[in-house]
Amino acid sequence: MADDTTAVVWDSALLDYDMGDHPLNPVRVELTMALARDLGILDRPGVQMITPGEASEIDLTRVHRADYLEAVRLAPIDPFFRGWGLNTPDNPVFDDMHQASARICGATLAAAGAVWHGVARRAVNVAGGLHHAMPARAAGFCVYNDPAVAIAWLLEQGAQRVAYIDVDVHHGDGVQTVFYDDPRVLTISLHESPLALFPGTGFADEIGGPGAEGTAVNVPLPPGTGDAGWLRAFHAVVPSVVRAFAPEIIISQCGADAHRLDPLADLRLSVDGQRAAYIAMRALADEVCDGRWVATGGGGYALVEVVPRAWAHLLAVATGEPLAPETRIPQRWRTLAAARRPEATIPEAMTDGTEPPIESWPGTSEDPVDRAVLATRTAVFPLHGLDPHDPRD
Numbered sequence: 001m002a003d004d005t006t007a008v009v010w011d012s013a014l015l016d017y018d019m020g021d022h023p024l025n026p027v028r029v030e031l032t033m034a035l036a037r038d039l040g041i042l043d044r045p046g047v048q049m050i051t052p053g054e055a056s057e058i059d060l061t062r063v064h065r066a067d068y069l070e071a072v073r074l075a076p077i078d079p080f081f082r083g084w085g086l087n088t089p090d091n092p093v094f095d096d097m098h099q100a101s102a103r104i105c106g107a108t109l110a111a112a113g114a115v116w117h118g119v120a121r122r123a124v125n126v127a128g129g130l131h132h133a134m135p136a137r138a139a140g141f142c143v144y145n146d147p148a149v150a151i152a153w154l155l156e157q158g159a160q161r162v163a164y165i166d167v168d169v170h171h172g173d174g175v176q177t178v179f180y181d182d183p184r185v186l187t188i189s190l191h192e193s194p195l196a197l198f199p200g201t202g203f204a205d206e207i208g209g210p211g212a213e214g215t216a217v218n219v220p221l222p223p224g225t226g227d228a229g230w231l232r233a234f235h236a237v238v239p240s241v242v243r244a245f246a247p248e249i250i251i252s253q254c255g256a257d258a259h260r261l262d263p264l265a266d267l268r269l270s271v272d273g274q275r276a277a278y279i280a281m282r283a284l285a286d287e288v289c290d291g292r293w294v295a296t297g298g299g300g301y302a303l304v305e306v307v308p309r310a311w312a313h314l315l316a317v318a319t320g321e322p323l324a325p326e327t328r329i330p331q332r333w334r335t336l337a338a339a340r341r342p343e344a345t346i347p348e349a350m351t352d353g354t355e356p357p358i359e360s361w362p363g364t365s366e367d368p369v370d371r372a373v374l375a376t377r378t379a380v381f382p383l384h385g386l387d388p389h390d391p392r393d
Contacts, residue, residue, distance in 0.1 A: 004046040006319040007114035007123035009107045011051045014127040016100040019092050023264060024141040027340050028300055028307040029127050031333075035308045036315045038330040044319050048120060055105035055149060062152035063145055063178055068136040072143060073098045085138035101143040104128055108146035109153055111294045115249060116157055121291040122282070122318045126311045129253040129298030131172040132199060140170065140199060147253055147296055148178040151185055154249065160184055163247035163289075165238060166191070167277055168255025168298040169265040171202030175253070176216050181209035186245045188217040188238055190230070192258070192267050193372075196223050204375040207383070214383030217241055219376045222368040223266035227273030227356040229369035230258065234277060236361035236373045240393055242284055244384035248292065250285045254278065255298025256310035264301050270352035271306065272325055275313040282317050293318070304337045304344035313350065325351035363391045 010033055015026040036042050042049070060069055068084055075081040075093040087093050094100070104127055111123035131147055132140030151162050164179075166172035166189040179185035194200045208216040219233050242250070254277075260268040278295075285293035295318055300307035309329075316323040327350040334346045361373055377388035386393040 003121065005048055005120040006046060007048050007050050007111060007120035008042060008315065008319070009050045009052050009111045009123065009125040011103075011107075013103060014052075014107060016096065017104055017127065018100070019094055019141070022092065022141070023301045025303055028303045029297065031304060031308040031337055031340065032126050032311040034336055035312045035329070035333050038333045039312060039316070039323065039327070041312065041315050041319055047319050048114070050110050050114060052103060052107035052110040054099060054102035055109055055144075059109060059149055059153060060102060060105060060144060062156065063135055063148045065136045069098065072101065084136065085134075090141060091138040091143065097143060104130060105144050105146040105149045108150045108294070108296055111296075112150040112154055112251070115292050115294050116154060116159070122285070122293045122295070124295045124315055124318045126297040126315070128296035129168070129255060131166060131168065131253050131298060132170070132174045134174050134177060139174065142174065145174045145178065147251055148175045150294065151175070151179065151251060155184060159248055161245060161247045162186070162249055162251060163242050163245055164188065164251045164253070165242070165281060166253040167258065168253055169258040169262065169267050170197060170255070170299060171199055171218065172253055173199045173201045176206070180216060181212050183212040183215055186215045186217070186241065186247065188241065190219040190221065190234060192265050193220040193222055197265055204372070204379045207379050214380050217376065217380050219372060221267065221372055224268055225369055226260070226268035227270055227276070227354060228359055229367070230267065230269055231273060231276055231356055232359045232361055233369055233373050234280065236391070237376055239284055240386055241380065241384055243288055244386060247289050249289055250281065250293050252281050252293065252295045253298045254295055254311070254314050256300030256307045257298070259300075259302060259306045259310065261302040261305050262300065264299075270354045270356070271309050271313065272351055272354045273356045274310045275317070275322060275325065276356045278314045278317040279322055304341045305347055308337070309347060309350055323350055361391050363389060
């Protein structure tokens, strides 16, 4: 194991996953990497930059149907193409869609490979995290499901226990669907209630299929949940279940759209709260699987105000010391951001000026967040030998 090495997977070609006039704008990824570079994160000792290639047909068909791949190839050249979830407002077709989507998967595969083979302890692909894609359908801005493709590869390499932690504001439905009946994969998703938000799944009673009960864990949170409630829910569910499952590696989807400025959802986290979540995930990986952690990006539609700061914090946490929240943003980056998005409010510091509180789950409470936590714990904790009512579990 490379003790202090972190692989950062990057190539500007990853920006080719571009749906045009669409919320999922690749400028958020460009600005993330530019900010990380200007803050010196990518020059830290132990950072290994990896240039990815495209995932192969074999890689992709571990998750996706071959006829779906063919549809993705054909859709951009057929103006009348319909079906497979493509050519819709959420998933418009674009030139070289297959190649761009396969490269995103290739980047997450490269990250997983670096960690699994001991080249790096941790790895990050901020361009990844396309967690809604289904085996034969595009959905939620996602054509191919790179976290699922990487997990399927890990299983083929001999992994027996893989934990997937999804903190995007939307339920990680595609990854859950692919592995719902597989007891080797633990999928955990904290998200805004499916009663209020796409994709309408991720209720607490979705716990895994026959023979895999307890390996799907869902924490649906009420609209308006902020740092305190979100972090309380995370710590009341995630560490206990992950410790009980004892994974060999953790894969994270770190969508930044739970932030209070995100235009597509209604949770109320700050960048500081998101930073705290990344620190918690790294600590959990250090505790349970010798630090083996692969982090991907995901959603996030406040393209300048939030995503670059959140994922620069993610890169800092993965590569060494977390950035101090009060760190000032370099003027060079602010100039670039203003040039790319003249209408945006350009942030000046890496903090939203908040200090996320550390609160323990009380066990019994009428607070809607605490009731959601209890529903999740009641559904899955006994399946892991844990007491759903004991805050110490």
